[in-house]
Amino acid sequence: MTTRRERNRLSTIEEIKSTAWKQIGELGAASLSLRAIAREMGMTAPGLYRYYADRDALVTALLIDAFDSFSAALESARDACPADDHAGRFFAIGRAYFQWGAANPQKYLFLFGTPISGYQFSGEVGPSAQRSFLVLQGVLGEAAAAGKLSGAVSTLGLPTSLQSQYEMLGQYGMPYTPEVTHLALTVWAVIHGITSLHLYNYLAGFLGGQMGAFIDHELEKLSRQLGLSQENP
Amino acid sequence: MTTRRERNRLSTIEEIKSTAWKQIGELGAASLSLRAIAREMGMTAPGLYRYYADRDALVTALLIDAFDSFSAALESARDACPADDHAGRFFAIGRAYFQWGAANPQKYLFLFGTPISGYQFSGEVGPSAQRSFLVLQGVLGEAAAAGKLSGAVSTLGLPTSLQSQYEMLGQYGMPYTPEVTHLALTVWAVIHGITSLHLYNYLAGFLGGQMGAFIDHELEKLSRQLGLSQENP
DNA sequence: CTCTAATTGTTTACAGTGTTTACATTTTAT
DNA sequence: ATAAAATGTAAACACTGTAAACAATTAGAG
Incomplete structure (x- = not known):
C-alpha cells in the first residue's frame, strides 16, 4: 500500500x-x-x-529512462511486423532506430554522445542499454534460427580470435550464436554511425533533404548482405 | 617579417x-x-x-587543429602505401582512422561527439573537416578511376533521389562520381560507428580485447564488398 | 630620445553552476 | 501528544565564463 x-x-x-x-x-x-x-x-x-544524491545520480536515472523509451520504440516497431517476416522486422527496427534519433536528437546524443561534463557511466544503466541491443540481436537471431540468414555469414568466416571471444560470451549467457552476435554488432555500428553523423550535421551538406532515401538504401543493402531479402521489396 | x-x-x-x-x-x-x-x-x-574573443572561439580553433591533425594522420597512412595499391590504401586509412580515435579518445570525441556545453559549430571548421573526408573519398575515387571498384557499385543501383542529389553536388565542385561519394559516405559511417561505439565503451563487453580483430575483419568485409580485394590478403 | 598609441595583463565584479551545512517546517507513526 | 522522520529553505563555498576599468609594458613616429 x-x-x-x-x-x-x-x-x-x-x-x-x-x-x-x-x-x-x-x-x-x-x-x-x-x-x-x-x-x-x-x-x-x-x-x-x-x-x-548528486547530479550524476539524476543523469543516471535519465539515461535509464531514455534507454528504456528507446528500447520500447524499437520493440514496438518490431512487433508491428509479423514474427516470421524477418526482413520486414529488420527494416522496421532499422528505420525506428534512425527515426527515434532524428526525432529526439538531444535524447540520442544524451545516450550515445558525450554525456555531461565529468559524468562517469554508472553500471546501473547497463541492463537498460543492453535491452535495446537485444532487440536487434533477437531479430537477427530468429532469422538465423529460421535459416533465413544466408548471406554474409558464410562468405567470410570469422577470424578465430573473434569466434572464440563470442563463444566465451555464450558460456556467460549470451543467447545467440557467434555469427549472430557479430552481425548484430556490425549492423548496430552502421546504423549508429549514420544516425550519429546525421545528428552532428555532418551529412546534410552531402545529402540535402535526401536523408530518408539514404538510410533506406543502406538498410536495403544491409538486408541483402545478410541474405534477408533476395528479391526487390 | x-x-x-x-x-x-x-x-x-x-x-x-x-x-x-x-x-x-x-x-x-x-x-x-x-x-x-x-x-x-x-x-x-x-x-x-x-x-x-570567448570560449567558443578557442573551441573553434581547437576543432580546426584537431581536424587538421586527424587529416594529416590519414594522409600519412595513405601515403605509406603505393598509389596503385588501392586496397592497401583503403585498409591503411581505415585502420589509421580507428587507431587515431583509439589513441586520442578525447580528441576524437571532441570532433565527433557532443562538443562543449552551448557551443555552436562555427563555419570556419568546415574546410578542415572536409579535408579528412576527402582522404577517404580520394582513395575510393582513384580506385574507381582505375576500374578497381567492381563490387557493390553496380549490384544495387542508387535510388534516383540520391543519384540526382549527388549529381547536383558535382555541379558545385564535388570532384567525384555519385557512386564514389555515396560509397565514401557509407564507409565513413561504418568506421565512425565502430570507432564511436568503441570509445563510448559499448563494445568492450562483447569484444573483450579483440577490438583490433573486429575492426580488421570489418575493413576486410568492406573491401570485399567494394570489390577492392578479390583474394585473401 | 621622447612622446603617443597600441598591446598585454591584472583587479574587481557579476551572474551562473554543483554542493554542503545548519536550520525550520511539515508529515507520519508510536 | 510526543518523538521521529521526511522535506524544504537560507546561507555559504568553490567553481565557471565574461565584462569593465585600470596599470604596465612595448612599438613606432617625430
Missing part, C-alpha cells in the same frame, strides 16, 4: 525528470542544470538533493 | 592551445575551462580574452 507521502515523492521525482527532459530538449544535454530545474519547479536547488 | 611581439603572441596562442589539449586529454572535452588554462599558464582568466 502506498502512503500519501510516497505518492508525493514519486510525483516529485517524475516532475524533476520531466523538467530535466524539457530542458535537455531545449538547451541540449550538456547544459543540464540542477538549479534551473529547481527554479522551474518553484523550489531551491538543495531541495533536489532529497531526491538524488 | 615577424616582430618580437608577434612571435610572443603566437607562442602564447600555442601555449593556450597546448594547455587546453592537455586538460582535454586529462579531464575530457566537456570540462574545458578557461580559468584552469589560465591558472596552469600562470596568468589570470581575463587575460585569455586578448587572444580569443
Whole structure:
C-alpha cells in the first residue's frame, strides 16, 4: 500500500525528470542544470538533493529512462511486423532506430554522445542499454534460427580470435550464436554511425533533404548482405 | 617579417592551445575551462580574452587543429602505401582512422561527439573537416578511376533521389562520381560507428580485447564488398 | 630620445553552476 | 501528544565564463 507521502515523492521525482527532459530538449544535454530545474519547479536547488544524491545520480536515472523509451520504440516497431517476416522486422527496427534519433536528437546524443561534463557511466544503466541491443540481436537471431540468414555469414568466416571471444560470451549467457552476435554488432555500428553523423550535421551538406532515401538504401543493402531479402521489396 | 611581439603572441596562442589539449586529454572535452588554462599558464582568466574573443572561439580553433591533425594522420597512412595499391590504401586509412580515435579518445570525441556545453559549430571548421573526408573519398575515387571498384557499385543501383542529389553536388565542385561519394559516405559511417561505439565503451563487453580483430575483419568485409580485394590478403 | 598609441595583463565584479551545512517546517507513526 | 522522520529553505563555498576599468609594458613616429 502506498502512503500519501510516497505518492508525493514519486510525483516529485517524475516532475524533476520531466523538467530535466524539457530542458535537455531545449538547451541540449550538456547544459543540464540542477538549479534551473529547481527554479522551474518553484523550489531551491538543495531541495533536489532529497531526491538524488548528486547530479550524476539524476543523469543516471535519465539515461535509464531514455534507454528504456528507446528500447520500447524499437520493440514496438518490431512487433508491428509479423514474427516470421524477418526482413520486414529488420527494416522496421532499422528505420525506428534512425527515426527515434532524428526525432529526439538531444535524447540520442544524451545516450550515445558525450554525456555531461565529468559524468562517469554508472553500471546501473547497463541492463537498460543492453535491452535495446537485444532487440536487434533477437531479430537477427530468429532469422538465423529460421535459416533465413544466408548471406554474409558464410562468405567470410570469422577470424578465430573473434569466434572464440563470442563463444566465451555464450558460456556467460549470451543467447545467440557467434555469427549472430557479430552481425548484430556490425549492423548496430552502421546504423549508429549514420544516425550519429546525421545528428552532428555532418551529412546534410552531402545529402540535402535526401536523408530518408539514404538510410533506406543502406538498410536495403544491409538486408541483402545478410541474405534477408533476395528479391526487390 | 615577424616582430618580437608577434612571435610572443603566437607562442602564447600555442601555449593556450597546448594547455587546453592537455586538460582535454586529462579531464575530457566537456570540462574545458578557461580559468584552469589560465591558472596552469600562470596568468589570470581575463587575460585569455586578448587572444580569443570567448570560449567558443578557442573551441573553434581547437576543432580546426584537431581536424587538421586527424587529416594529416590519414594522409600519412595513405601515403605509406603505393598509389596503385588501392586496397592497401583503403585498409591503411581505415585502420589509421580507428587507431587515431583509439589513441586520442578525447580528441576524437571532441570532433565527433557532443562538443562543449552551448557551443555552436562555427563555419570556419568546415574546410578542415572536409579535408579528412576527402582522404577517404580520394582513395575510393582513384580506385574507381582505375576500374578497381567492381563490387557493390553496380549490384544495387542508387535510388534516383540520391543519384540526382549527388549529381547536383558535382555541379558545385564535388570532384567525384555519385557512386564514389555515396560509397565514401557509407564507409565513413561504418568506421565512425565502430570507432564511436568503441570509445563510448559499448563494445568492450562483447569484444573483450579483440577490438583490433573486429575492426580488421570489418575493413576486410568492406573491401570485399567494394570489390577492392578479390583474394585473401 | 621622447612622446603617443597600441598591446598585454591584472583587479574587481557579476551572474551562473554543483554542493554542503545548519536550520525550520511539515508529515507520519508510536 | 510526543518523538521521529521526511522535506524544504537560507546561507555559504568553490567553481565557471565574461565584462569593465585600470596599470604596465612595448612599438613606432617625430
